[in-house]
Amino acid sequence: MRADPGEVAASAWIAVLPREASEELLARLGEDLRQRGWAADASRGEEQAILAVEGPRDAAALRAVLPGDLEADVFPLLEAAEYRRLRQRRRFLSALVAGLSLLIAVGLAWPLVGFLEPPPRTILAPDWMHVPAADRLQVGEAVRTQVRGKSIWVVRLAAARWHALSAACTYFDECLLEWDRERREFLCPCHGCAFDAHGNVVHAPASIPLVAREVELREGAVFVRRAL
């Protein structure tokens, strides 16, 4: 290639074997070469068999393994410096891929093990709905949410007391009530109805109190019953 095979300390070599080289011979040679810690790959072309070998310091080292009666031509495939450069690059990239894979595996193992840990709240009652926004309410605050397609207000009346009431005005149910924090009343923007925090009418024209839903506090989470 670039210099006489005998002089270059190449580390990758091509041995061209005559066509007569049998499949068994190639297999045995590959085995011999690998036992010396070299990498070997054989392929068979139309005219000859080719043995690619990585590792020998020089051509003589490779020739010593090949049978003496075999008419083999040995060529350097890569000069030592080039070979080392490519091998280093390959090693670096392999290490990079392995390292990143390991990082991803470790990074995922943590969440996946956590996922298997039974959650503190194991209730999964379909009849009760957790209202996360209600957990965080201050006393006197209210939040509007939906249960089975109906709007409701969840209001925090005391440190450990929540109420859930229908958010539709009982006088005209197209109107959604607003929570007045100062007066602690639900006001209707349509006809001026007002209800107290328990749902009782405090201002006409409405005459029917708001429908209340059961509320349960479980381990700090507010649950509203879906069914009336």
Add this chain to the structure above:
Amino acid sequence: MSGTTREEGLLRALGRALRAPVPPERKGWFAFGWSCLALLLVLGTTGALLSIYYLPAPGAASESVRFLMREVAWGWLVRGLHRWGSTLLLVFATLQLLRVFLAGRYRGGRAGNWVLGVLLLLLSVGLAFTGELLAWDARSSALAAAALSGTESIPIVGPALAHWMRGGAEIGTATLARAHAAHALILPWLAFLLLALNLWLLARRRARREA
């Protein structure tokens, strides 16, 4: 050497394929197929994990999904990986098949891989569809209604097929149970078999080329 490749197992063949040099001019194209394989692995793992918390019954299904997202540690991550993985899989599988089609690589002994590839894409669509149903929210019921009315409009077999998918006269408990069975058991195993066959064909082809 080539002597041993004929008897090697699927895993060894896979390792060999991973280490095999890629022709430099086609380097980027190989990403699609491998991405599909990696995504299927992700989907299988996260899907198995999701089944721990999912309850396939109307009334409980959407609540169990909400529970998973809010209460279960890393539930959002596992579900997110599963959801986005499935979307990505559809994208990559389509690109992979387009590549094979445009390069004419369905010819010359690759017909088996091509047919399996198309079937796998169809299975992916089926899995994405049934997976979408499992959340059993407003979106799911709209999707189910649309898909079932579409199925119903197929001449001759349509009504029977829709009835069979629905599991009765109306969309309900049976529909969800069927979607769940298809999504969690039937379609994944079918996909796994087709995928194993596909990889086996590829490995055999590679072994023959090297021999």
